[in-house]
Amino acid sequence: MNDLNYGYVQSNRRKEVQLYMTKSDVTIFYFEKNGYIPNNPTLPVLHYKKVFQNNEDKIETLITSNNWKNTWINGIYYFHHYHSNAHEVLGILKGSGLLLIGGESGTKVIVNSGDILVLPAGTGHKKLSASIDFQVIGAYPDGQEFNLKQNTKEDLEGAEEEIEKVAFPSKDPVYGEDGPLMKFWSKTNR
Numbered sequence: 709m710n711d712l713n714y715g716y717v718q719s720n721r722r723k724e725v726q727l728y729m730t731k732s733d734v735t736i737f738y739f740e741k742n743g744y745i746p747n748n749p750t751l752p753v754l755h756y757k758k759v760f761q762n763n764e765d766k767i768e769t770l771i772t773s774n775n776w777k778n779t780w781i782n783g784i785y786y787f788h789h790y791h792s793n794a795h796e797v798l799g800i801l802k803g804s805g806l807l808l809i810g811g812e813s814g815t816k817v818i819v820n821s822g823d824i825l826v827l828p829a830g831t832g833h834k835k836l837s838a839s840i841d842f843q844v845i846g847a848y849p850d851g852q853e854f855n856l857k858q859n860t861k862e863d864l865e866g867a868e869e870e871i872e873k874v875a876f877p878s879k880d881p882v883y884g885e886d887g888p889l890m891k892f893w894s895k896t897n898r
Contacts, residue, residue: 733756733757733758734754734755734756734757734888735754735755735757736752736753736754736755736888736892737752737753737755737809737810737815737817738752738753739753739809739810739811739814739815739831739832742810742811742812742813742814742832743811743812743859744859744860744861744863744864745788745790745810745811745812745814745830745831745832745859746790746792746830746864746867746868746871747790747810747811747814747830747831747832748828748829748830748831748871750828751795751828751829751892751893752828752892752893753809753810753825753826753827753828753831754824754825754826754888754889754892755817755819755823755824755825756823756824756825756826756882757820757823758820758822758823759799759822759823759824759882760821760822761822765801767799767800767801767822767824767845768799768845768847770799770881770882771797771799771824771845771847771881771882772847774879774880774881774882774883774884775849775850775877775878775879776797776847776848776849776877776879776881777847777848777850777851778847778848778851778852778853778854779845779846779847780845780846780847781801781843781844781845781846782843782844782846783835783838783842783843783844784798784805784807784833784834784835784838784844785834785835786834786835786836787834787858787859788808788811788812788832788833788834788858788859789832789833789834789856789857789858789859790827790829790830790831790832790833790857790867791827791829791830791854791855791856791857792829792830792855792857792866792867792868792870792871792874793829793852793853793854793855793870793871793874794829794848794849794852794853794854794855794874795826795827795828795829795848795849795852795874795877796826796827796829796831796846796847796848796854797824797825797826797827797846797847797848797881798819798824798825798826798827798844798845798846799823799824799844799845799846799847800819800820800821800822800823800824800825800842800843800844801821801843801844801845802821802841802842802843803820803821803838803839803840803841803842803843804818804819804820804821804838804839804842805818805819805835805836805837805838805839805842806818806819806835806836806837806838807819807825807833807834807835807836808832808833808834808836809825809827809831809832809833810831810832810833811832811859812859814832816836824881824882826880826881826889828871828874828893829870829871829874830867830868830871832859847881849875849876849877849878849879849881850875850877850878852874852875876893877889877893
């Protein structure tokens with residue numbers, strides 16, 4: 709993990725970093741506030757690609773062994789939403805989908821079976837489309853309880869203050885104590 713190569717691509721809405729790893733590629737997205745979606749301008753979204761191939765049933769074991777708990781299995785809502793009191797990991801168990809991350813003018817992200825997304829508290833996300841077999845597992849560091857906020861003025865009230873108070877995870881959900889989350893979720897690295 710210490711020999712990761714990465715580069716930066718700048719745009720006016722976000723900064724992306726592509727890490728080339730032996731086990732999976734990780735793309736990193738930064739998002740600013742977008743309408744009534746607060747996002748998390750300090751902590752990036754992490755998209756781990758092809759963590760598992762043909763062993764997607766191991767995703768739950770992996771993320772729970774790294775202390776991301778309070779799991780559920782379902783899909784992703786078709787409307788913009790976020791959690792102001794918890795970070796979230798989404799593991800793609802089956803199928804593929806097109807997601808919109810970061811609010812209405814955010815980034816479209818294709819996810820496939822075996823991918824994992826880590827969303828810092830406040831990050832807007834919704835499903836645009838998906839295969840009929842699309843199935844996702846979600847979990848939260850230390851089993852954090854999560855709320856459901858939508859793209860409304862009422863839900864934004866107090867949300868940004870809540871987001872700043874969310875506890876930092878003790879481990880990356882994929883790579884544990886030495887994963888990219890531990891490096892890129894540091895305020896000093898922004």
